[in-house]
Amino acid sequence: MKKITLLVAVFLLSQNLLFSQEKETKLNLFITCNFCDVSYVKQNLEYAEFVRDQNYADVHLFFRNQRNGSGGREYEIEFIGQNTYKDFQGKITFSTTSDNTSDEIRKLILKNIRFGLIRYWIKAGFKDKLSLKITKPKVNAGIVKEEVDAWNKWVFRVGAQGFFMGQETYKNRSLNFNVSARRVTEKNKFSFSLNFNDNKSVFKLDGMEDFVSKNSSKNASISNVFSINDHWSAGFFARTGSSDYDNKDLYASFLPAIEYNFFTYKESTKQQLKLAYKVGAMYANYTEKTVFNKFEEYLWNHDLSLQGSVYKTWGTINGSISYESYLHDASLNEFSFSLGTNVRLFKGFSFNVNGDYNITNNQISLPAGNLSVEEILLRQQQIKSGYNYFFMAGINYTFGSRFNSVVNPRFGF
Numbered sequence: 281m282k283k284i285t286l287l288v289a290v291f292l293l294s295q296n297l298l299f300s301q302e303k304e305t306k307l308n309l310f311i312t313c314n315f316c317d318v319s320y321v322k323q324n325l326e327y328a329e330f331v332r333d334q335n336y337a338d339v340h341l342f343f344r345n346q347r348n349g350s351g352g353r354e355y356e357i358e359f360i361g362q363n364t365y366k367d368f369q370g371k372i373t374f375s376t377t378s379d380n381t382s383d384e385i386r387k388l389i390l391k392n393i394r395f396g397l398i399r400y401w402i403k404a405g406f407k408d409k410l411s412l413k414i415t416k417p418k419v420n421a422g423i424v425k426e427e428v429d430a431w432n433k434w435v436f437r438v439g440a441q442g443f444f445m446g447q448e449t450y451k452n453r454s455l456n457f458n459v460s461a462r463r464v465t466e467k468n469k470f471s472f473s474l475n476f477n478d479n480k481s482v483f484k485l486d487g488m489e490d491f492v493s494k495n496s497s498k499n500a501s502i503s504n505v506f507s508i509n510d511h512w513s514a515g516f517f518a519r520t521g522s523s524d525y526d527n528k529d530l531y532a533s534f535l536p537a538i539e540y541n542f543f544t545y546k547e548s549t550k551q552q553l554k555l556a557y558k559v560g561a562m563y564a565n566y567t568e569k570t571v572f573n574k575f576e577e578y579l580w581n582h583d584l585s586l587q588g589s590v591y592k593t594w595g596t597i598n599g600s601i602s603y604e605s606y607l608h609d610a611s612l613n614e615f616s617f618s619l620g621t622n623v624r625l626f627k628g629f630s631f632n633v634n635g636d637y638n639i640t641n642n643q644i645s646l647p648a649g650n651l652s653v654e655e656i657l658l659r660q661q662q663i664k665s666g667y668n669y670f671f672m673a674g675i676n677y678t679f680g681s682r683f684n685s686v687v688n689p690r691f692g693f
Contacts, residue, residue: 307400310337312593315345317386319687324390327406328397329683333627334593336682338365339400341393342593344549349464351378351435355389356549359396360593365403372396378435434463452481469515471503497523505537510544517558525662527645529567535560535583553588559607568647571664579644580607595623595630606642615639628678635671 306329311318322330334340340360348354354375361368372392376385401410436459443454460473478496485491499521505513520532537558543551559582566575585602598620605613618636625631646664 307397307404308336308338309341310334310339311341311343313341313343316343316389317382319689320386321390321393322687325393327401327404327409331682332678332680332684333682334362334624335627337362338404339368339397340593341396344591346549348375349433349435349462349469350375351437351462352376352380354549355392357392357396358593359400361400365400368399368403370396370399378437432463433465434461436461449484450482452479454479467507469503469505472501474500495524497521497525499523505539507545510546511541513539513541513545516560524567527567527570527647527662528564530565531563533560533562535581549591551588551590554586556583556585556587558583564645566645566647570644571646571648572644573648574644577644581605582607595621597621597623604642606644612642612644614642630676631674632676633671633673635669635673637667637669637671639667640665 306327308331309325309328310331310333311321312334318330322328331337338361340362342358342360344356344358345353352375354373357372359368359370359372372395374388374392376388380388398410401407439456439458441454441456443452445452455476455478457476458474460471462472463470476496476498479494481493483491483493499519501517501519503515503517505515507513514537516534516536518532518534520530522529522531535558537556539554539556541548542553542555560580562579562581564577564579569575581604583602583604585600587600589598590596598618600616600618602616603613604616605611616636616638620634622630622632643662643664646662
């Protein structure tokens, strides 16, 4: 019995030593990325152990991204060395296009994570496990051909969607069609879009005639913005269309605008604080007479907004404040406030809040007369409201095993 007990003790001790050695042969990583396929990275990244808190990590991988001119995204990975790796800090940037599939994007993310971890793996003693291959560029008669962009940075998109659902007493269909064109360079950003939406719901009630609810909208918009320098931009925003919900058979607006970024635009993936001002003319032809006894009108309005965002290793904060009013009557105005944040307060504990609040005193397109109960409940038309809001807050606390590299997709949880 003593021999069996001794053998069991030796076996458990050996397994524990092997487990400890296995842990020592891997880099402890913490990844901050809410748009990555983290499971894919965990399954395919070599010599890495993912931990649940950044304080346990040898390297913190912090991701940022923003839209690029091709309709894809520009990614930035910041590699933050900690503990014995604190002298190793760096960044890698790369871009995707609108043609890239989700699988291609996650493979590209994994590829660039490997690039960024090379020096950490070398310091950890994995130099003999790494290989390097560099492909020479093809040269024709000593001249390297430059790639020519046949589309001259233009990106076009056409889309159509249909949504259908129903049951014995109810059915609904929703149709959408959209076209867009976009061209982005360092000096200029141009965007054009065309959208059509049509919704129809049918309610069947015993002993009553079917009730049909319809709602449609059409709009076209053009935005054109020019870079002045590292802090200033200017441009214009134009829009036209119609909307059943807003009581508008036809509307159009043209607003020149100017913007100042207190930080340089090159820092936009880390932090932004932008003050923007728009002022211009508007026209509206209403479906029904409005509460101001108008069937059509020409107006001038302006909009002042302050928007800020911060992306740090301890969390993110986004917020904005804006004021909009008509120039002929400043009492017809709207104040808007929004805030979104996810902040890590201490080890394993994070706080998040998201919300917006709007004070609306500018609903000039409201139809005169009373709406039916059906129109109100089905939100077929806009109704008078002095405010609207959305708010969400929460906390999260994570504790337990510091390691979380295992991926098990069974039953989807």
